[in-house]
Amino acid sequence: xxxxxxxxxxxxxxxxxxxxxxxxxxxxxxxxxxxxxxxxxxxxxxxxxxxxxxxxxxxxxxxxxxxxxxxxxxxxxxxxxxxxxxxxxxxxxxxxxxxxxxxxxxxxxxxxxxxxxxxxxxxxxxxxxxxxxxxxxxxxxxxxxxxxxxxxxxxxxxxxxxxxxxxxxxxxxxxxxxxxxxxxxxxxxxxxxxxxxxx
Numbered sequence: 001x002x003x004x005x006x007x008x009x010x011x012x013x014x015x016x017x018x019x020x021x022x023x024x025x026x027x028x029x030x031x032x033x034x035x036x037x038x039x040x041x042x043x044x045x046x047x048x049x050x051x052x053x054x055x056x057x058x059x060x061x062x063x064x065x066x067x068x069x070x071x072x073x074x075x076x077x078x079x080x081x082x083x084x085x086x087x088x089x090x091x092x093x094x095x096x097x098x099x100x101x102x103x104x105x106x107x108x109x110x111x112x113x114x115x116x117x118x119x120x121x122x123x124x125x126x127x128x129x130x131x132x133x134x135x136x137x138x139x140x141x142x143x144x145x146x147x148x149x150x151x152x153x154x155x156x157x158x159x160x161x162x163x164x165x166x167x168x169x170x171x172x173x174x175x176x177x178x179x180x181x182x183x184x185x186x187x188x189x190x191x192x193x194x195x196x197x198x199x
Contacts, residue, residue, distance in 0.1 A: 003064065004061050004064040004065060004086075005085065005086075007057045007058070007060050007061035007064065008057075008058070008061050008090075008091060008094050010053070010057040011053075011054050011057035011058035011061060011094065011095075011098055012094055012097070012098060014050045014051075014053040014054040014057060015050070015054040015097070015098035015099075015101040015102055016101055017043065017046075017050045018043075018047050018050030018051050018054060018101065018102055019047075019101045019102060019103075019104040019105060023101075023104055023108070023141075044138035044139075051102055054098055054102060058091075058094070058095055058098060061091060061094075062091065062095075065088060065091055105138075105139040105140065105141070106140070108139060108140060108141035108144075109140040109141055109143070109144045111141075112141070112144035112145070112147075112148055122157065122173045126173050126174055126175050127157065127171060127172070127173065127174075128171070128172055128173075128174045128179075128198065129169065129170070129171045129172075129198070129199040130169075130170055130172075130179055130182070130196055130197065130198050130199065131167055131168070131169050131170075131196065131197050131199055132167060132168045132169075132170065132182070132183065132186055132193045132195075132196045133166060133167050133193065133194045133195035133196070134146065134161070134166055134167055134168055134186060134191050134192065134193055134194065135166065135191065135192050135194050136190065136191040136192060137161065137162075137163035137166060137191050138163055139163055140163070142161070142163050142189075142191065143161040143162060143163050144161075145189050145191075146159070146161040146168050146186055146189055146191060147159045147160070147161050147168070149185045149186065149188055149189050150168065150170055150182060150185050150186060152185065153172075153176075153177045153181055153182065153185055154176045154177060155172050155173035155174075155175070155176025155177040156170065156171075156172050156173075156177065156182075157171040157172055157173065158170070158171040159171075168186060169199070170182055179196060183196065
């Protein structure tokens with residue numbers, strides 16, 4: 001019984017650890033502390049190991065729960081109703097929660113507000129496009145966090161962050177904002193601009 005409870009606990013912890021790097025930006029947004037967003041981005045390289053440990057721990061817990069019980073030749077009555085934490089229902093709930101945590105990087109971006117930019121008529125001579133190289137982004141939530149902060153600035157025409165490319169391409173009106181302001185906005189997310197080049 002204790003062994004199964006430990007396996008369930010281990011499965012939960014590793015599932016949360018596997019998605020912590022992607023949950024943190026959403027929590028930072030909700031808390032209004034955007035600088036915390038990249039706190040757990042260092043866990044991203046270990047994500048496959050956490051996923052493996054989660055599957056292993058929960059698989060063993062299910063095996064312990066479903067394996068046939070040994071028949072004991074006893075005429076005593078020991079049919080005691082198991083506690084909720086020892087039931088299949090609880091293990092099923094933990095498994096569903098673990099799957100949701102493991103899949104968080106694929107749907108985490110939906111928690112960010114959609115920012116609708118006003119259509120701006122900007123003289124072409126005022127439009128600049130700059131590519132910012134950014135370290136620390138590891139999922140779609142990171143991209144959304146960077147785009148959200150950049151789009152708070154006035155004069156932003158378009159911001160496209162990509163964790164896969166490790167960059168953000170920002171098109172802006174240089175009479176309303178500048179490269180330094182955009183870099184500062186990106187850095188407030190906790191992800192850092194490592195390089196920038198004009199396009």
